[in-house]
Amino acid sequence: MTQHLDSKRLQRPAPGTVMAAVLGLVAALSLGVIGQAKAVAAEKAPAERWSDAAHGFASLAGGTTGGAGGKVVTVTDQASLAAYAAAEEPYVIRVSGAIAIEPFGSDIVVGSNKTIIGVGATGEIVHGELHLNPGTHNVIIRNLTIRDSYVEGDWDGKTTDFDAIQMDTADHVWIDHNRFEHMGDGLLDIRKDSQYITVSYNQFRSHNKAFGIGWTTNVLTQITIDHNWFTGTKQRNPSADNCAYAHLYNNYLSAQVADGDPVWTYGNWSRGRTKMVIESSYYDGVQHPYQADATAELVQRGSILRNTTGRTDAWGTAFDPRSFYAYRLDPAAAVPSLVSKFSGPQQRIGVTLHVPSAYPTVQAAVDAVPDQNALPVTIAVAPGTYRAKVYIPATKPKILLQGTGQDRSDTVIVYDTPAEYGGSTGSATVRIAANDVTARHLTFSNDFDEGAVELKGEQALAMKTTGDRIVFEDTAFLGNQDTLMTDSPKLDVISRVYIRDSYIEGDVDFIYGRATTVIERSVIRALSRGSDSNNGYITAASTWTGNPYGFLITRSKVVSDAPDRTFHLGRPWHPGGEPAAVAQVLIRDTALPAAVKSSPWTDMSGFSWKDARFAEYRNAGPGATPSADRPQLDAADARTYTVANYLRGTDGWAPHASH
Known part of the structure; x- marks a missing residue:
């Protein structure tokens, strides 16, 4: 993003503190929309009886x-x-x-x-x-x-x-x-x-x-x-x-x-x-x-x-x-x-590349994957903090990047580059340009301290994707401004991202880009920047006008430590003033905190939010109070704007159907 706010938010809590608080929150929720523990536990205790280490x-x-x-x-x-x-x-x-x-x-x-x-x-x-x-x-x-x-x-x-x-x-x-x-x-x-x-x-x-x-x-x-x-x-x-x-x-x-x-x-x-x-x-x-x-x-x-x-x-x-x-x-x-x-050959045994026992870094394991890879490869990352950038190029599809700890916070990929030292793309801790990549049980972080130095741009991405059919399960994205960018190779190319049972935190435009993106059964934390009037924006979509599906946040919960009525749900991002980038964002069946403004959508760089495609449907909580500036989807349209329709594309992709 090229926009930033001048006022700084209060210092972010330590990642471990935030994660502990969020896990406690998830366990306490009675909405039945973020019941990830059971699904994750089932994934971590598979019926298969094999190991990738010799005994x-x-x-x-x-x-x-x-x-x-x-x-x-x-x-x-x-x-x-x-x-x-x-x-x-x-x-x-x-x-x-x-x-x-x-x-x-x-x-x-x-x-x-x-x-x-x-x-x-x-x-x-x-x-x-x-x-x-x-x-x-x-x-x-x-x-x-x-x-x-x-x-x-x-x-x-x-x-x-x-x-x-x-x-x-x-x-x-x-x-x-x-x-x-x-x-x-x-x-x-x-x-x-x-x-x-x-x-x-x-x-x-x-x-x-x-x-x-x-x-x-x-x-x-x-x-x-x-x-x-x-x-x-x-x-x-x-x-x-x-x-x-x-x-x-x-x-x-x-x-x-x-x-x-x-x-x-x-x-x-x-x-x-x-x-x-x-x-x-x-x-x-x-x-x-x-x-x-x-x-x-x-x-x-x-x-x-x-x-x-x-x-x-x-x-x-x-x-x-x-x-x-x-x-x-x-x-x-x-x-x-x-x-x-x-005994004998098993369908789910393939190749697992182990970090750090077999490959010293995550990037080394990615580099070992064959170019134009046609068959799945798992990169199993042992618990630990990996302070390095990771790039999965378009030539290396079909990778599963999986943390092997008991919790996603056990395995952290982190770096601290701001956009001023390489542009927003260059700041990303992890970049995924390949198709058909899945990440599970991991934390992605950009821990650049925006309050430590005065910069022209404070964007610092934890993750940027441009590939298609990207899945994040039981993952966390930690950052401040521009935490998570889901994008595509160019404006009129549609890439799809599915995020489930995850955690995303930030303050300014921290979920943004033009990819069709579904966030389901997740916790989104809007961090306070210490302002009494404007603490930031959750989304900044730049959806191509020819794409009816941009961002869908559903069956999730937004939490915030910001003061009441100081946070926006989003604003329309037109990169470089591109008129054909017309944000589409739907937030539905989601709990919203009191920090959300009663008029939650706002203009950006001379583009009116009213010309974008913003809507809500059946949200709850103190931040969901109806007002004249809150477009609501009607029941008939709600039957169209579903997870399946956002993700289906022309190939029938349905990663949500397995859960």
């Missing part, structure tokens, strides 16, 4: 982070997959769709510091193997289906070596949420002293020799195997040869191949000098559920055996897994349901 032995000795910190790429063909997988630098490689490997049974060599992950449930590698050569380290393979390199008639896998994944003398590898089936030899071969391995939530299906570990006389391998489903397999579920430590828990073995073989049809086998611990697993219709060589050790506790026959060996003391790492055991009785539901 078990793969989490030890420096941990397993894969390609974290490297660029994110999406591959749909063999050549791209092979090139990125073998590269020297770290990569997060997203596999989208099925990639058929040629020649049949060939290897894709995976180098160190790589994450290979299927996007949703679509990522498949067909007719080929992922192979980790000796010395490879720090690899994550997740959410893939690897299938169908089986050679007809070679049930015993004696003529081919077409595994799904094979590794020799590798370390720090996490194999998670994959489906392996119908391959030419083993499904998973972990060989020759590979160390610090975790194999979790995978499905081993329709195969003879499922999962082997060892092929060495040394006793070095440490491996965690949990929540895997072995179904329609015969043997090696797994076979663990000369493992220093093999911890198996909450695995589900069912529908074992029954071909009458008295020896080589079995569940788990502790071989050589392996020390194996089995906990709370479930064996259904399995021959030889668990067995151990005389030289090995096997401790079993808490498992359930149903319709089983044969060996259930247990001797020695093995080891205590909790002396290495913490873990949670599910009851054995729950394992069939849990593992059948949550």
Whole structure:
């Protein structure tokens, strides 16, 4: 904005104080319009059972982070997959769709510091193997289906070596949420002293020799195997040869191949000098559920055996897994349901970029997202205060920016640039130019102190958007003048923004711009600037005259510490005197405080508010007293000016429909 008021408001309370007060206010409201706590709590406690951090032995000795910190790429063909997988630098490689490997049974060599992950449930590698050569380290393979390199008639896998994944003398590898089936030899071969391995939530299906570990006389391998489903397999579920430590828990073995073989049809086998611990697993219709060589050790506790026959060996003391790492055991009785539901590729597992553990700053994570990104990427921001600007360019759509704290105030992105040092756009702490960006559980702040220095312009944006289909959920925007600007690339281009269950504070024109913007079930705080007559303006819309929908504030609550009748609901902003920017603002079904003026709309820069499209409908509270200068929407028009109609556009966008 180019306008500002000369008089200063009183100093703003500390953000923590304001947030605490607002949260208390929201909890106390009886309007039923800002009941965000239940929805937010539900979002923070999803039913899914996965983490983006390795657990078990793969989490030890420096941990397993894969390609974290490297660029994110999406591959749909063999050549791209092979090139990125073998590269020297770290990569997060997203596999989208099925990639058929040629020649049949060939290897894709995976180098160190790589994450290979299927996007949703679509990522498949067909007719080929992922192979980790000796010395490879720090690899994550997740959410893939690897299938169908089986050679007809070679049930015993004696003529081919077409595994799904094979590794020799590798370390720090996490194999998670994959489906392996119908391959030419083993499904998973972990060989020759590979160390610090975790194999979790995978499905081993329709195969003879499922999962082997060892092929060495040394006793070095440490491996965690949990929540895997072995179904329609015969043997090696797994076979663990000369493992220093093999911890198996909450695995589900069912529908074992029954071909009458008295020896080589079995569940788990502790071989050589392996020390194996089995906990709370479930064996259904399995021959030889668990067995151990005389030289090995096997401790079993808490498992359930149903319709089983044969060996259930247990001797020695093995080891205590909790002396290495913490873990949670599910009851054995729950394992069939849990593992059948949550093992294998999951639709909502994609790529999550973690700040600051994998990427030191939010901007670094944004920069890692592929240009022209066609598939969703989550940037998970850990609790903390991040004093830096963030820019999401138009070339990086489909980003979810999500704070991971218990409260939105736990994760704050803040800077302190005023407009005088870079223009209003340059002052923004966060700028979103991309389409299809969502932000959740975060606070955006511009903490420039307008009372500390005398400037020609005091605009200091916390957030500016120009992209389309932008969603803010459970977010806070902290600032004074020009806190939140929702805009579009140019006047006659319509961008849409949906803000729900959020908090916005400011004094002068602190919600402004030309984007079609819906603010629902939120708290808007109009800050006092210490004036007895004019403390500011909540809105300053610059809606294109060809757009019937500008700002809609609905089912919300405006609060203020300003004196009675000193705050405007808004004024019409015509940037650069543009006559085709004709503000459209509707405030409906919202509680208004006594601070709102009885004539709440006012002129701006020579443009009359009466020529703008300002209206109210069914507001309540001491600031909603009717007067001649308060246009009211009639009931018929109110049925048109709805959240759905503001947001629908030509593509039927309906982000509000999910709540």
